[in-house]
Amino acid sequence: MKILLFGKNGQVGWELQRSLAPLGELVALDSQSVDYCGDLTHLEGIAQTIRDVAPDIIVNAAAYTAVDKAECEHDKAHMINALALGVLALEAMRSGAWLVHFSTDYVFDGSGNNPWSESDVANPLSIYGKTKLAGEEAIVASGCKHLIFRTSWVYAVRGVNFAKTMLKLSQDRDSLKVINDQIGAPTGADLLADIAAQAIRVALQRPEVSGLYHLAAGGQTSWYDYANFVIDFARQAGVDVKVKPESIQSVSSTAFSMVAKRPLNSRLNTSKLQQTFGLYLPKWQSGVTRMLTEILEK
Numbered sequence: 493m494k495i496l497l498f499g500k501n502g503q504v505g506w507e508l509q510r511s512l513a514p515l516g517e518l519v520a521l522d523s524q525s526v527d528y529c530g531d532l533t534h535l536e537g538i539a540q541t542i543r544d545v546a547p548d549i550i551v552n553a554a555a556y557t558a559v560d561k562a563e564c565e566h567d568k569a570h571m572i573n574a575l576a577l578g579v580l581a582l583e584a585m586r587s588g589a590w591l592v593h594f595s596t597d598y599v600f601d602g603s604g605n606n607p608w609s610e611s612d613v614a615n616p617l618s619i620y621g622k623t624k625l626a627g628e629e630a631i632v633a634s635g636c637k638h639l640i641f642r643t644s645w646v647y648a649v650r651g652v653n654f655a656k657t658m659l660k661l662s663q664d665r666d667s668l669k670v671i672n673d674q675i676g677a678p679t680g681a682d683l684l685a686d687i688a689a690q691a692i693r694v695a696l697q698r699p700e701v702s703g704l705y706h707l708a709a710g711g712q713t714s715w716y717d718y719a720n721f722v723i724d725f726a727r728q729a730g731v732d733v734k735v736k737p738e739s740i741q742s743v744s745s746t747a748f749s750m751v752a753k754r755p756l757n758s759r760l761n762t763s764k765l766q767q768t769f770g771l772y773l774p775k776w777q778s779g780v781t782r783m784l785t786e787i788l789e790k
Contacts, residue, residue: 499554507685581634602755676758
C-alpha cells in the first residue's frame with residue numbers, strides 16, 4: 493500500500509509521518525519538495541503528483557492557517573484550503589484512493605453552549621473558516637472515499653502554540669490578561685495523527701465509514717483556565733515563573749483587537765467518531781501534561 497502525505501512539516505504532518513509509516517510506503521511532501529510537487533498553490537502540480545505516485549491513500553495536513561492574515565489574503569487562503577482540496581478530491585475519485593483531510597471548528601459560528609455535532613449547520617465567521625468549509629464541501633461533492641476530521645485548538649511540541657507562549661510570557665511579565673469566553677479542548681497533533689492512522693485501518697476494511705467526523709481531546713476549558721494549567725504546571729516543575737496566580741486576569745474576547753472573529757463555542761461532539769471506530773479520546777489535560785513535560789525537559 494502507498495500513502496501520499498501533503499504538509500509533512502506542519503504540526504500534524506510531522507506526527508503523521510510517524511503514525512502512517514507502519515501502514516505502507518509513505519511519500520511525504522511539503523511545499524519545498526523537489527521530486528514531486530507538494531505546493532498546494534500549484535494545482536496542476538499536485539494533480540500530476542497524485543497521478544505519478546498513484547497512492548492508495550492521500551492525506552492532507554497542509555492548510556492556510558493564518559486566521560487574521562486570511563482576511564486580506566482571501567485568494568491565497570481559498571486556493572490552499574478550498575481549490576486545492578477540490579483537486580485532491582477529484583484525483584482521489586478518479587483513482588479510487590481514499591482522501592484524509594483535517595478541518596476546523598471555525599466552520600461554526602460559535603453560538604450556544606452545546607458541543608457541535610457533524611449534522612449541525614456550519615456558519616463560519618471568518619475567511620479562514622469559510623475557506624475550510626469550502627474545502628470540506630469540495631471533498632463531499634467529488635464523491636471520493638474520504639475521512640474529514642474537524643478539530644480544535646491544535647498544539648504540538650514542535651512549532652508555536654498557546655502553551656509555549658504562556659510559558660514565555662509568565663517568565664517575562666508581572667501580569668497577564670487571558671480570554672475567558674472562548675471554550676474548547678486543546679488537542680495534540682500526536683493524538684490527531686494516531687487517531688487518523690487507526691481510522692484509516694478501519695476504513696480500508698469498512699468503506700461505509702467514509703464521512704465527516706469531529707475529533708478533539710476530551711473535556712473542555714477556556715483559554716484562561718488553559719493558561720493557568722500551563723503556568724501552574726511550570727511553577728510546580730521548578731520553572732522561575734514571574735507572574736503570580738492572582739496577577740493572571742480573566743477577560744472577554746472584546747479586550748483584544750483581532751482582525752478575524754473567533755468562535756466562542758468550539759466544543760465538538762466526538763461521539764460519532766468514538767462509536768464508529770471504537771476509540772476513546774483522553775482528557776485534554778493528559779496530552780498537555782505530556783507536551784509540557786517534553787518542553788521543560790529540553
